[in-house]
Amino acid sequence: MAGSxxxxxxxxxxxxxxxxGDVLAxxxxxxxxxxxxxxxxxxxxRFARQSTYRxxxxxxxxxxxxxxxxxxxxxxxxxxxxxxxxxxxxEVAAIADPRNPIGDWExxxxxxxxxxxxxxxxxxxxxxxxxxxxxxxxxEVSRFSAHRRLKxxxxxxxxxLLPADSSATEERSPR
Amino acid sequence: xxxxxxPRAAExxxxxxxxxxAAQRTDGRPRGSAIGDEQRLRQLxxxxxxxxxGAAATPRPMGFVAFVASQVRFVPRWTWIVQAALMAxxxxxxxxxxxxxxxxxxxSLIGGAAAxxxxxxxLASKSFNTAELECACYFDCAGATAARLIVxxxxxxxxxxCAALCIPLLGALxxxxxxxxxxxxxxxxxxxxxxxxxxxxxxxxxxxxxxWTAIVLACAYxxxxxxPVAYEGTSIAVWxxxxxxxxxxxxxxxxxxxxxxxxxxDALKATASPVW
Amino acid sequence: MELTLDxxxxxxxxxxxxxxxxxxxxxxxxxxxxxxxxxxTTLMRMLCDVLRPTSGQIALNGRSVRALGAEYRSHLGYLxxxxxxxxxxxxxxxxxxxxxxxxxxxxxxxxxxLELLDAVGLRDMAKRRIKTFSGGMKQRLGxxxxxxxxxxxxxxxxxxxxxxxxxxxxxxxxxxxxAQDKIVVLSTHIVSDVESIADExxxxxxxxxxxxxxxxxxxxxxxxxxxxxxADAREAAALxxxxxxxxxxxxxxxxxxxxxxxxxxxxxxxTPLRPTLEDVYLHVFRDEL
Numbered sequence: 166m167a168g169s170x171x172x173x174x175x176x177x178x179x180x181x182x183x184x185x186g187d188v189l190a191x192x193x194x195x196x197x198x199x200x201x202x203x204x205x206x207x208x209x210x211r212f213a214r215q216s217t218y219r220x221x222x223x224x225x226x227x228x229x230x231x232x233x234x235x236x237x238x239x240x241x242x243x244x245x246x247x248x249x250x251x252x253x254x255x256e257v258a259a260i261a262d263p264r265n266p267i268g269d270w271e272x273x274x275x276x277x278x279x280x281x282x283x284x285x286x287x288x289x290x291x292x293x294x295x296x297x298x299x300x301x302x303x304x305e306v307s308r309f310s311a312h313r314r315l316k317x318x319x320x321x322x323x324x325x326l327l328p329a330d331s332s333a334t335e336e337r338s339p340r
Numbered sequence: 341x342x343x344x345x346x347p348r349a350a351e352x353x354x355x356x357x358x359x360x361x362a363a364q365r366t367d368g369r370p371r372g373s374a375i376g377d378e379q380r381l382r383q384l385x386x387x388x389x390x391x392x393x394g395a396a397a398t399p400r401p402m403g404f405v406a407f408v409a410s411q412v413r414f415v416p417r418w419t420w421i422v423q424a425a426l427m428a429x430x431x432x433x434x435x436x437x438x439x440x441x442x443x444x445x446x447x448s449l450i451g452g453a454a455a456x457x458x459x460x461x462x463l464a465s466k467s468f469n470t471a472e473l474e475c476a477c478y479f480d481c482a483g484a485t486a487a488r489l490i491v492x493x494x495x496x497x498x499x500x501x502c503a504a505l506c507i508p509l510l511g512a513l514x515x516x517x518x519x520x521x522x523x524x525x526x527x528x529x530x531x532x533x534x535x536x537x538x539x540x541x542x543x544x545x546x547x548x549x550x551x552w553t554a555i556v557l558a559c560a561y562x563x564x565x566x567x568p569v570a571y572e573g574t575s576i577a578v579w580x581x582x583x584x585x586x587x588x589x590x591x592x593x594x595x596x597x598x599x600x601x602x603x604x605x606d607a608l609k610a611t612a613s614p615v616w
Numbered sequence: 617m618e619l620t621l622d623x624x625x626x627x628x629x630x631x632x633x634x635x636x637x638x639x640x641x642x643x644x645x646x647x648x649x650x651x652x653x654x655x656x657t658t659l660m661r662m663l664c665d666v667l668r669p670t671s672g673q674i675a676l677n678g679r680s681v682r683a684l685g686a687e688y689r690s691h692l693g694y695l696x697x698x699x700x701x702x703x704x705x706x707x708x709x710x711x712x713x714x715x716x717x718x719x720x721x722x723x724x725x726x727x728x729x730l731e732l733l734d735a736v737g738l739r740d741m742a743k744r745r746i747k748t749f750s751g752g753m754k755q756r757l758g759x760x761x762x763x764x765x766x767x768x769x770x771x772x773x774x775x776x777x778x779x780x781x782x783x784x785x786x787x788x789x790x791x792x793x794x795a796q797d798k799i800v801v802l803s804t805h806i807v808s809d810v811e812s813i814a815d816e817x818x819x820x821x822x823x824x825x826x827x828x829x830x831x832x833x834x835x836x837x838x839x840x841x842x843x844x845x846x847a848d849a850r851e852a853a854a855l856x857x858x859x860x861x862x863x864x865x866x867x868x869x870x871x872x873x874x875x876x877x878x879x880x881x882x883x884x885x886x887t888p889l890r891p892t893l894e895d896v897y898l899h900v901f902r903d904e905l
Contacts, residue, residue: 177385177388177389177392178382178385181381181384181385181388182381185381185384190364190365206384206387209384209387210387210388210391212388213387213388213389213391213392214391214392269356269359269360269363272356272357272360273360287357288361290357291354291357291358291360291361292358292361292364319350319353319354322353322357323353326353401686401690401719401720402716402719402721402722406722407716407717407719410716410722411716413712414702414709414713414716464702468700468701468702468703469698469699469700470699470700470701470702471700472661472666472694472696472700473696473699473700473761475664475665476664476665476666476692476694476771477689477692477714477717477718478689478690478717478719479686479717479718479719480665483717484717603668604665604666604667604668605661605666605667
């Protein structure tokens with residue numbers, strides 16, 4: 166019994182090294198303001214407390230699944246809506262500051278216009294770099310559902326960007 | 341589905357999304373929360389190790405299947421002895437040169453006795469007054485009763501299966517006859533025993549159960565004399581119906597017993613039962 | 617950890633055993649003091665999910681115990697009064713049986729059983745049958761099984777009843793050592809138990825909590841109401857018929873020295889004494905004695 170626990174703890178250092186940044190970024194975006202680091206720590210502690218992640222897909226997906234639930238709970242008790250939080254006005258403003266052009270202002274606006282569920286799935290795919298199977302694990306839905314949500318989110322985003330994009334794309338795709 | 345030009349635009353959008361999120365990761369964030377802080381990560385890994393040790397010290401409760409398996413050890417020894425004796429009897433009936441009628445009667449006896457043999461372990465909580473302790477545990481009285489029913493049920497199935505296998509195999513009676521002589525006494529006997537377990541006072545359960553088993557066997561023998569199983573369509577149908585009715589009664593009694601156990605000490609205390 | 621009782625009641629036919637009890641319990645040792653029939657056992661059975669309340673509810677950290685079900689019971693350790701056991705079992709068998717019921721996996725159960733038997737001083741009796749045990753040994757086995765699942769809530773019903781004084785002290789020390797960071801509810805009608813180990817005393821009568829507080833606080837309620845009276849036989853008889861007499865003994869000169877509990881000074885020559893918890897008990901239960 167002791168032997169197997171020790172081998173898990175050497176994995177811990179590697180897991181923390183690889184995934185802490187991702188988990189922290191998630192908590193920043195979805196948890197109540199200022200509590201990202203505490204939440205991130207709690208995610209890793211819960212991860213350690215529960216059974217080995219080998220039964221449950223990848224460590225990262227499992228960590229993000231825990232993070233998602235913790236952020237939802239934290240948001241609830243902080244009195245906000247249970248769905249993933251929209252990027253606040255401040256964050257969008259910081260991104261959009263013309264003196265400090267971080268990211269893509271146009272894209273941010275388009276993302277802000279989507280519903281929270283679509284934004285979440287895009288974030289999991291393109292920020293966290295999760296596969297469809299991993300996304301399904303985090304969102305606690307089937308792979309098929311996860312894939313469908315992603316497609317729908319991309320389509321919605323395309324719609325939002327279309328008026329500005331019509332000049333950017335090389336060829337117009339038939340509707 | 342997707343037309344040929346679309347993938348290029350899609351790829352561009354994806355690349356754009358990735359770049360957008362990547363930019364958010366490194367810039368515009370409050371100071372003092374550098375992700376690459378080695379010290380902090382090492383501390384976190386150490387905290388995780390502590391959590392693991394804590395978790396190891398309080399293991400999660402075992403599942404119901406493991407619990408049922410653990411109950412096998414606590415079934416009284418003589419229950420197993422009786423079951424083994426019944427299997428030996430089945431072999432004897434199969435190999436011995438008795439008349440078909442004797443074999444039929446012996447088969448019914450196996451059915452009735454198997455039902456009776458499991459009774460004491462079901463009664464244990466009530467007879468030894470351990471119900472109060474058991475109700476306060478993770479697997480409460482209902483869990484303990486269910487586990488015992490399953491263990492005894494499996495054991496009985498083994499005994500009956502053995503009889504159903506050897507007797508036809510060694511030619512004394514046909515399989516259908518064996519089943520029809522075996523099952524009604526077993527189901528009816530077991531159902532009656534469960535009823536007695538639930539309602540009677542602990543001191544009286546065994547005597548009542550013995551009476552009931554005797555009645556069941558007497559009925560089985562009497563019925564066999566009046567409407568022998570062999571070869572007649574209607575009598576087979578009648579026996580079949582009896583078996584079915586008894587099986588349904590057994591299911592109901594098992595359900596009521598579990599329900600009684602689930603209701604806690606109110607239902608299990610001897611004083612709550614009628615005076616018989 | 618917080619256990620909340622909200623207007624908990626239990627009725628058996630016409631008889632109300634527990635009458636709308638409300639309380640909030642946090643980690644510490646609670647001594648539940650009351651005469652027989654006060655409802656202590658019924659209350660404890662409800663705490664342990666062994667009896668269903670007629671009305672009211674119990675909540676652990678805000679979540680109803682009924683909803684929590686098995687999870688709540690996984691935090692419990694219960695030692696009933698006169699607990700039953702399978703006589704053919706050895707102490708180790710019994711611990712193994714209870715461990716299985718508490719969902720403790722086999723890999724952990726044997727080691728923990730032996731550790732606990734060691735802690736209660738029954739290690740060398742581990743392979744002996746329970747029917748050979750004395751009363752004190754059975755009680756110790758009882759508390760060992762209660763500790764198997766490292767409970768956060770320990771409920772002990774009259775744990776020292778029937779034990780001789782030496783056993784009783786040993787048992788009290790055991791409880792004190794196990795009680796760290798737990799909610800321990802201990803019912804008894806032996807006052808000295810409560811005085812020595814309880815952080816808080818709850819006095820129960822006719823199904824309700826009539827007094828609650830630190831032992832010293834409760835005792836101070838009787839400050840100025842306990843007296844020593846020295847009297848001859850006739851006066852002593854008169855005092856006994858009018859007041860509660862906690863104790864009586866003979867003085868060297870053959871007169872009676874009575875410890876009297878009275879709201880006002882019973883005789884001109886009475887001297888005041890410091891009250892004890894036993895005095896409180898006698899005062900509260902005067903009508904039932």
